[in-house]
Amino acid sequence: MKIFHTIREVRDHIGEQKREGRTVGFVPTMGFLHKGHLSLVARAKQECDLVVMSIFVNPLQFGPNEDYERYPRDLDRDARLAREAGVDVLFAPPVEEMYPRPSYTYVEVEGLTQSLCGESRPGHFRGVATVVTKLFHIVQPQKAYFGQKDAQQVRVIEQMVEDLNMPVEIVACPIVREPDGLALSSRNVYLSPEERKQALSLYASIREVEKAFAEGERNAARLIQMSVDRIKAEPLAEIDYVRIVNRRTLTDVETIHEPALFALAVRFGKTRLIDNTLLQP
CATH class of the missing domain: 3.40.50.620 (HUPs)
Known part of the structure; x- marks a missing residue:
């Protein structure tokens, strides 16, 4: 090299x-x-x-x-x-x-x-x-x-x-994750042990949304609220955004009829983490 x-x-x-x-x-x-x-x-x-x-x-x-x-x-x-x-x-x-x-x-x-x-x-x-x-x-x-x-x-x-x-x-x-689901990021080194533990709520909320979507839920507001409730259960989590947007325009969608990006950004202490998944009808 x-x-x-x-x-x-x-x-x-x-x-x-x-x-x-x-x-x-x-x-x-x-x-x-x-x-x-x-x-x-x-x-x-x-x-x-x-x-x-x-x-x-x-x-x-x-x-x-x-x-x-x-x-x-x-x-x-x-x-x-x-x-x-x-x-x-x-x-x-x-x-x-x-x-x-x-x-x-x-x-x-x-x-x-x-x-x-x-x-x-x-x-x-x-x-x-x-x-x-x-x-x-x-x-x-x-x-x-x-x-x-x-x-x-x-x-x-x-x-x-x-x-x-x-x-x-x-x-x-594709996103590469730790065995427990946390998306790999250079900023993960900032997390304290407790912050890192609570940060697993991001992937947990993504999995819940993916499951509900697979079962037929297409209302973006309900999927977003499901994620927000899961993340807010962690006392150190401070949500920046939880959104479902059109894959190409990145504008908010109300009902998912075409590929949509479910994206979130959450702070744990001074560390801001992002994660996402693609919801494809």
Whole structure:
């Protein structure tokens, strides 16, 4: 595995590989890798000749009171895990390489970014869309791999790629969970033992909603209330949102007639967790 810290180095190397006919699969991450990230690598290795991973904690997608400074970082550990997973190229630029001077240009996907996480994290998706655009221009992959846990992010990037005619296929991969059901996230390390125990209510509520849906319930309000009641049974849980939205437009639905995203965000102490499932009639 080759490790690069500058845009010129990684561009030159990938350019050489593409000229030799290799296809490029790209896995963008913020590091502190877990099995979810590594599942994206495994998928990319099945479908592409060269797997490129980026590790970059992007300051543009963090709000002023969010966890940018304390976001977990361990490049040595990440490099070892990436190498063991079969990553061919690791791109780990410092902030000054990606943003050497104040930016005047940003990428904004309207409509899809105003609901769900966009309501409580204004500016977050502008930061995501901007850095992903920069990374796509640097790496120029044929395919890019994202986890379905960040369902709104996946949808925003899909729309951005479609609207801007970017020559990259977005591949959404299934959520990877701990044996007890907790969705894997780099932020899980923030949870105290009791917070982590109570955080299992997210997956428990998802399973209840999936069961009711499978049995024929199509009223979104009733499914949402079922989830809210389950989560509120945990004293440390502070609900940000529990919503059922159209899979493509991310607008609220009242009755589920077509694929809908059941999504939730809940805080336990200072840790904000998200999870979701797709409800398909």
